[in-house]
Amino acid sequence: MERQTPATTAPQRTSLRADARRNRERVLEAADTVFSEFGPAASTEEVARRAGVSIGTVFRHFPTKEALIEAVVIGRLTQLTAEAERLADAVDADADADADADAAFLIFFHRWIELSATKYQFAGALSRSGTDVQEIRNTHPDVGRKLHDAVGVLLTRAQHTGGIRRDVGASEVIALLVGASRAHEHVGLDADQRAHLLSVIIDGLRGSRPAT
Amino acid sequence: MERQTPATTAPQRTSLRADARRNRERVLEAADTVFSEFGPAASTEEVARRAGVSIGTVFRHFPTKEALIEAVVIGRLTQLTAEAERLADAVDADADADADADAAFLIFFHRWIELSATKYQFAGALSRSGTDVQEIRNTHPDVGRKLHDAVGVLLTRAQHTGGIRRDVGASEVIALLVGASRAHEHVGLDADQRAHLLSVIIDGLRGSRPAT
DNA sequence: TATTAAGCGGAGTCCCCACTCATATTATTG
DNA sequence: CAATAATATGAGTGGGGACTCCGCTTAATA
Incomplete structure (x- = not known):
C-alpha cells in the first residue's frame, strides 16, 4: 500500500x-x-x-512472483500502446488519411488479436490468482491511460471517416477487443470460423443499425 | 442419462x-x-x-478436486442447455412463432451473459489450472453436444425469420457468447456501457453489411 | 592487477493444500 | 431397538512452490 x-x-x-x-x-x-x-x-x-x-x-x-507477473502484463500493455501509436503516426504521415484511418483501426484490431492469441487470456486468469488487473491499474494508472488514449485516437479518426459507428468509446472498444480475443481462442473453431467471427464483431462496430 | x-x-x-x-x-x-x-x-x-x-x-x-470442478462446469453447461431448450419449447407453443424466434434468441443471449457474469470467467481460468475444458469435452461429449444442438435450434429459427445473419453457425455463436461474457465482465465499464457493448455485438450478428 | 561490492547460485525453510485413514456417528432395515 | 453398513469427521501426510541466505563469482574501477 x-x-x-x-x-x-x-x-x-x-x-x-x-x-x-x-x-x-x-x-x-x-x-x-x-x-x-x-x-x-x-x-x-x-x-x-x-x-x-x-x-x-x-x-x-x-x-515477488506478483511483481514478475505485473511486469509482464505491463510489458504487453505497453507493446499494444506502442502499436496503436505507431499506426496513428503512419496515418499522420500519409496524404490520403481518410481511407487509412479506417484501415489503421482494422489493422490494430487484428494486431491485438494476434498479440493476444493464446497469450492474453492469462490476463483474465490472473484476476483470481493473486494479482489483479485492477490492482495494476491502480499502481500504474499511466499504463492503462496511455493505451486508452492511443486507442481513442485511432477510434476517433476511424469514426470521422464514417467507418466506425460513433456511439462507442475507447473503453468499450477495448472491452470488445478483450472479448474478441477470448472468442477467438475458443476451442473447437477452425481458422475460417475464427476469421469469420472477427468479421461479425467488426460489422457490429461498423454499426448495422444507426442506433440512436 | x-x-x-x-x-x-x-x-x-x-x-x-x-x-x-x-x-x-x-x-x-x-x-x-x-x-x-x-x-x-x-x-x-x-x-x-x-x-x-x-x-x-x-x-x-x-x-479429486478436478472432479469437483468438472462437476461444477458440467452443471453450468447443463443449466445453459436447459435454458435454451426451454426457450425453444416456448416458441413451439406459441402461435406467432416468427416474431418469437428472434426474441427467444435474444433472450438466450442475455440469459447467457447473466448466468456467466462474474462466474464463467473461471471456465477460462481453469484452462490452465489442471482441468481443461477440452478435457471435459472428451470425457463428456454429450454435454457439449447438447448445448451446441440447443443453441443450434434457437439460432436456425432466428435466422429463418431474418433476424440473424445466416452465415454463422452454432459454434461461432457460442464462441461469441463466451467472448461477450468476457467483454461484459471487463473492469472499468459502467452499466450503460455494458449494455451498449452487447447491442454492438448483437448488431454484428444481425448482419450489418450483407458480407458476401 | 588488485580491490570491492553488485550479482549469482542453489540448497534449505516454511507454509499451503490436495488427499488419506482410523475412529466416531448415523440412516436404514428387520 | 439392535445390528450393521454407509457416512462423516478431522488430524495427519506428502509434495510442491514461493521466498531466503550466504558463500562464491565477476563486472567495474582505480
Whole structure:
C-alpha cells in the first residue's frame, strides 16, 4: 500500500551491471513465454530454468512472483500502446488519411488479436490468482491511460471517416477487443470460423443499425 | 442419462443415504459459489467450510478436486442447455412463432451473459489450472453436444425469420457468447456501457453489411 | 592487477493444500 | 431397538512452490 517507487519495469536509469541488465531481460522474456504457455500458475522455477538463470536471480530482480507477473502484463500493455501509436503516426504521415484511418483501426484490431492469441487470456486468469488487473491499474494508472488514449485516437479518426459507428468509446472498444480475443481462442473453431467471427464483431462496430 | 427408472421399490444405483445425497448437493452448491468467487484456485477446504461439511466428505463425493470442478462446469453447461431448450419449447407453443424466434434468441443471449457474469470467467481460468475444458469435452461429449444442438435450434429459427445473419453457425455463436461474457465482465465499464457493448455485438450478428 | 561490492547460485525453510485413514456417528432395515 | 453398513469427521501426510541466505563469482574501477 505505502509502496514507494522502485518501479518494476521502465526506470533503468539505475546503473545495473551489464550482466544484471541482461539477466533481467532474459527473465522477463522467459516469464512472458512461460506464463503465456502455462498461465500465471506456472512456477517461478520454471521461469528461472527457461531463462537459464537460478531462482535466486529471478527474485533479485522481481521481489515477488506478483511483481514478475505485473511486469509482464505491463510489458504487453505497453507493446499494444506502442502499436496503436505507431499506426496513428503512419496515418499522420500519409496524404490520403481518410481511407487509412479506417484501415489503421482494422489493422490494430487484428494486431491485438494476434498479440493476444493464446497469450492474453492469462490476463483474465490472473484476476483470481493473486494479482489483479485492477490492482495494476491502480499502481500504474499511466499504463492503462496511455493505451486508452492511443486507442481513442485511432477510434476517433476511424469514426470521422464514417467507418466506425460513433456511439462507442475507447473503453468499450477495448472491452470488445478483450472479448474478441477470448472468442477467438475458443476451442473447437477452425481458422475460417475464427476469421469469420472477427468479421461479425467488426460489422457490429461498423454499426448495422444507426442506433440512436 | 441416469433418468429415474421404475420404482420397483429397489432404489437402483442412486442408493445414497439421505444425508449423503443432501451433503453432495451442498458441496456442489458451495463449490459453485466459491469457485465463482475465487476461481478454481480456491482451496477445497474453503468449499468444505462453505458447505458446512468436513473436508473428508468433500473427497468422499468427489475423489479429486478436478472432479469437483468438472462437476461444477458440467452443471453450468447443463443449466445453459436447459435454458435454451426451454426457450425453444416456448416458441413451439406459441402461435406467432416468427416474431418469437428472434426474441427467444435474444433472450438466450442475455440469459447467457447473466448466468456467466462474474462466474464463467473461471471456465477460462481453469484452462490452465489442471482441468481443461477440452478435457471435459472428451470425457463428456454429450454435454457439449447438447448445448451446441440447443443453441443450434434457437439460432436456425432466428435466422429463418431474418433476424440473424445466416452465415454463422452454432459454434461461432457460442464462441461469441463466451467472448461477450468476457467483454461484459471487463473492469472499468459502467452499466450503460455494458449494455451498449452487447447491442454492438448483437448488431454484428444481425448482419450489418450483407458480407458476401 | 588488485580491490570491492553488485550479482549469482542453489540448497534449505516454511507454509499451503490436495488427499488419506482410523475412529466416531448415523440412516436404514428387520 | 439392535445390528450393521454407509457416512462423516478431522488430524495427519506428502509434495510442491514461493521466498531466503550466504558463500562464491565477476563486472567495474582505480
